[in-house]
Amino acid sequence: xxxxxxxxxxxxxxxxxxxxxxxxxxxxxxxxxxxxxxxxxxxxxxxxxxxxxxxxxxxxxxxxxxxxxxxxxxxxxxxxxxxxxxxxxxxxxxxxxxxxxxxxxxxxxxxxxxxxxxxxxxxxxxxxxxxxxxxxxxxxxxxxxxxxxxxxxxxxxxxxxxxxxxxxxxxxxxxxxxxxxxxxxxxxxxxxxxxxxxxxxxxxxxxxxxxxxxxxxxxxxxxxxxxxxxxxxxxxxxx
Amino acid sequence: xxxxxxxxxxxxxxxxxxxxxxxxxxxxxxxxxxxxxxxxxxxxxxxxxxxxxxxxxxxxxxxxxxxxxxxxxxxxxxxxxxxxxxxxxxxxxxxxxxxxxxxxxxxxxxxxxxxxxxxxxxxxxxxxxxxxxxxxxxxxxxxxxxxxxxxxxxxxxxxxxxxxxxxxxxxxxxxxxxxxxxxxxxxxxxxxxxxxxxxxxxxxxxxxxxxxxxxxxxxxxxxxxxxxxxxxxxxxxxx
DNA sequence: CCAAAAGTGTTGAGTATACACCCATGA
DNA sequence: TCATGGGTGTATACTCAACACTTTTGG
Numbered sequence: 001x002x003x004x005x006x007x008x009x010x011x012x013x014x015x016x017x018x019x020x021x022x023x024x025x026x027x028x029x030x031x032x033x034x035x036x037x038x039x040x041x042x043x044x045x046x047x048x049x050x051x052x053x054x055x056x057x058x059x060x061x062x063x064x065x066x067x068x069x070x071x072x073x074x075x076x077x078x079x080x081x082x083x084x085x086x087x088x089x090x091x092x093x094x095x096x097x098x099x100x101x102x103x104x105x106x107x108x109x110x111x112x113x114x115x116x117x118x119x120x121x122x123x124x125x126x127x128x129x130x131x132x133x134x135x136x137x138x139x140x141x142x143x144x145x146x147x148x149x150x151x152x153x154x155x156x157x158x159x160x161x162x163x164x165x166x167x168x169x170x171x172x173x174x175x176x177x178x179x180x181x182x183x184x185x186x187x188x189x190x191x192x193x194x195x196x197x198x199x200x201x202x203x204x205x206x207x208x209x210x211x212x213x214x215x216x217x218x219x220x221x222x223x224x225x226x227x228x229x230x231x232x233x234x235x236x237x238x239x
Numbered sequence: 240x241x242x243x244x245x246x247x248x249x250x251x252x253x254x255x256x257x258x259x260x261x262x263x264x265x266x267x268x269x270x271x272x273x274x275x276x277x278x279x280x281x282x283x284x285x286x287x288x289x290x291x292x293x294x295x296x297x298x299x300x301x302x303x304x305x306x307x308x309x310x311x312x313x314x315x316x317x318x319x320x321x322x323x324x325x326x327x328x329x330x331x332x333x334x335x336x337x338x339x340x341x342x343x344x345x346x347x348x349x350x351x352x353x354x355x356x357x358x359x360x361x362x363x364x365x366x367x368x369x370x371x372x373x374x375x376x377x378x379x380x381x382x383x384x385x386x387x388x389x390x391x392x393x394x395x396x397x398x399x400x401x402x403x404x405x406x407x408x409x410x411x412x413x414x415x416x417x418x419x420x421x422x423x424x425x426x427x428x429x430x431x432x433x434x435x436x437x438x439x440x441x442x443x444x445x446x447x448x449x450x451x452x453x454x455x456x457x458x459x460x461x462x463x464x465x466x467x468x469x470x471x472x473x474x475x476x477x478x
Numbered sequence: 479c480c481a482a483a484a485g486t487g488t489t490g491a492g493t494a495t496a497c498a499c500c501c502a503t504g505a
Numbered sequence: 506t507c508a509t510g511g512g513t514g515t516a517t518a519c520t521c522a523a524c525a526c527t528t529t530t531g532g
Contacts, residue, residue: 027268027305029337029348066266069346072337096335096350098268098311107308109268111335111348180484197486198522220483221529419511436513437495459509460502 027100027107031075032063032148033091034113034155035084038172039120042137043159043189045152046123047144048083048130054105055145061152062133063110076113083133084123089115090171090233092162094154102147110146114155116171163189164239167208170228178216178223179203186239206236266339266346270314271302271387272330273351273394274323277411278359281376282398282428284391285362286383287322287369293344294384300391301372302349315352322372323362328354329410329472331401333393341386349385353394355410402428403478406447409467417455417462418442425478445475 035046047059062083066075073091081087094112102108117123125133136142138156141149162168169185183199203209210229215222274285286298301322305314312330320326333351341347356362364372375381377395380388401407408424422438442448449468454461 026307027309029266029268066337066348068265069339070266071339072335072348093334095332096311098305098350100308100310109305109311109348109350111337178484195522195524196484197524200485201487202521217530218483219531220481221485221531223484417511434495434497435511436497439512440514441494456503457510458504460504460511462511 025107027098027109029066030063030108030110031066031072031079032061032110032112032151033076033080033115034061034094034152035080035086035089035115035117035123036138036155036159036172037117037120037123037135038185038188039135041184041188042139043156044120044135045138045141045155046084046120046133047136047141048125048127048133050145051129051131054103057131058145059136059142060145060148062127062130064129065108066111072111072113076115080115083125083127083130085126086115086117086123089117090168091115092158094151094158097147097151099147110151112151112154114158116159116168118172118174160190165235165237167228167230167234167236167238169238170231176212176214176225176227178225180223182226202239206238208234208236264346266337266348268305269302269347269349270305270311270318271300271349271351271390272315272319272354273300273333273391274319274325274328274354274356274362275377275394275398275411276356276359276362276374277424277427278374280423280427281378282395283359283374284377284380284394285323285359285372285374286380287364287366287372289384290368290370293342296370297384298375298381299384299387301369303368304347305350311350311352315354319354322364322366322369324365325354325356325362328356329407330354331397333390333397336386336390338386349390351390351393353397355398355407357411357413399428404474404476406467406469406473406475406477408477409470412467415451415453415464415466417464419462421465442477445477447473447475 037044037046046062048062050056050058050060062079064075064079066072072093076091077087080089091113094114096109096111098109100107102110120135123133123135127133138152141152144152163186169182172185173181179200182203183194183196186199187193208229209226212225212227214225216225276283276285285301287301289295289297289299301318303314303318305311311332315330316326319328330352333353335348335350337348339346341349359374362372362374366372377391380391383391402425408421411424412420418439421442422433422435425438426432447468448465451464451466453464455464
């Protein structure tokens with residue numbers, strides 16, 4: 001969620017003293033986080049159903065007001081931990097959404113983030129703040145609260161473009177993976193099939209991967225396993 | 240400037256009611272704008288010298304708190320008008336800077352913007368809010384207030400990269416210009432010389448320019464004048 | 479031995495780069 | 506006529522995209 005002040009655990013202590021309505025108060029700061037994972041051949045993001053506030057009952061990205069003395073990143077990690085139980089995602093700031101009418105009841109500037117995780121199943125709905133949480137394919141999101149549809153659009157665009165010029169894929173894959181998994185990831189996110197040989201050649205030429213002395217064994221021919229040499233973000237032309 | 244609450248024209252009406260110090264208040268929202276222009280063969284940006292606040296006497300980008308019911312863009316345009324007299328720049332949001340210690344006296348989340356104008360001389364220092372304003376070459380900025388050095392870095396990086404994949408150059412050039420001016424702009428911003436023939440061929444192939452039935456006459460051979468077909472931002476691979 | 483996924487090279491087209499000379503004008 | 510910046514084409518290297526068959530394993 002939550003661009004909305006209503007989602008704050010404690011009510012704003014100053015509100016009783018104000019003459020002005022909350023609608024006309026100085027803007028507050030919130031963060032909202034689009035958490036992505038690849039699951040079942042689809043790009044999915046995690047939505048929570050709001051319990052309270054002007055958009056109660058609607059789906060939204062997990063989020064909430066930034067606290068006193070809190071960094072933006074801290075706020076994102078706190079909200080993420082609270083709503084999904086995840087404590088170690090890659091996160092990246094997207095854009096700040098400041099329309100004073102985006103929340104009909106309060107002027108809240110929301111700093112949008114995206115977060116990436118390697119498996120959807122790691123997120124468990126665990127907050128009393130929300131009615132429930134669930135993964136949705138990004139191409140088929142339900143109606144979203146506030147301006148979260150816009151945030152979603154922005155996040156998907158960023159994810160796609162960043163896949164093309166950074167090693168961000170490493171945050172969407174398990175620590176070790178096969179080449180086919182990497183290629184599949186690109187295909188799913190970008191929405192188009194890639195030529196296997198060309199893709200492999202390009203990636204290999206970059207020397208980003210370690211070939212592990214292991215193989216994934218399954219029903220068919222074993223596949224070599226790889227890991228990223230660097231898991232920190234690198235800006236490199238991938239495609 | 241102004242990440243600082245001190246720069247607000249009117250004091251926060253709620254501050255008298257608060258028990259907490261301002262340092263520990265809920266974050267406020269500000270905008271700070273890096274205004275660029277090409278001048279004298281250099282990329283310059285406009286700085287103002289702060290009169291008040293914890294960073295009084297230092298140089299900073301013009302900015303200030305976002306008002307009640309105000310859009311972020313509106314706040315940027317208002318501050319820009321106030322500090323430079325400019326009322327019609329291209330503006331673009333960069334990033335939000337939320338370290339609670341970036342301003343030692345208040346927790347202010349600043350939404351950074353860049354703004355582009357076609358001639359530096361159009362900006363005139365005209366605000367009582369600041370001691371004075373002045374253009375500085377971006378490679379040789381003075382010491383800056385708050386975290387504005389970081390904002391500057393971010394803005395320059397964005398300007399360079401956006402020049403490569405959008406038609407953003409049109410906001411740094413006068414309505415009509417010669418090919419040499421366009422090429423010079425790219426050379427200055429990117430910090431490297433471009434091959435004149437290759438550059439012209441590429442740009443021409445994109446069909447972004449109108450050749451005007453005019454020429455710029457000067458001391459030497461007249462130069463054909465061009466204008467951009469679209470002045471609105473287009474995402475197109477330029478280099 | 480069959481099904482299924484893994485792995486591997488070459489060719490042709492198009493794109494990007496390097497490079498140098500003539501032109502038009504005002505003084 | 507000269508100084509100055511404006512304007513133009515070609516040859517080559519490189520990059521990117523298209524394309525299909527062989528290998529390895531488990532069942």
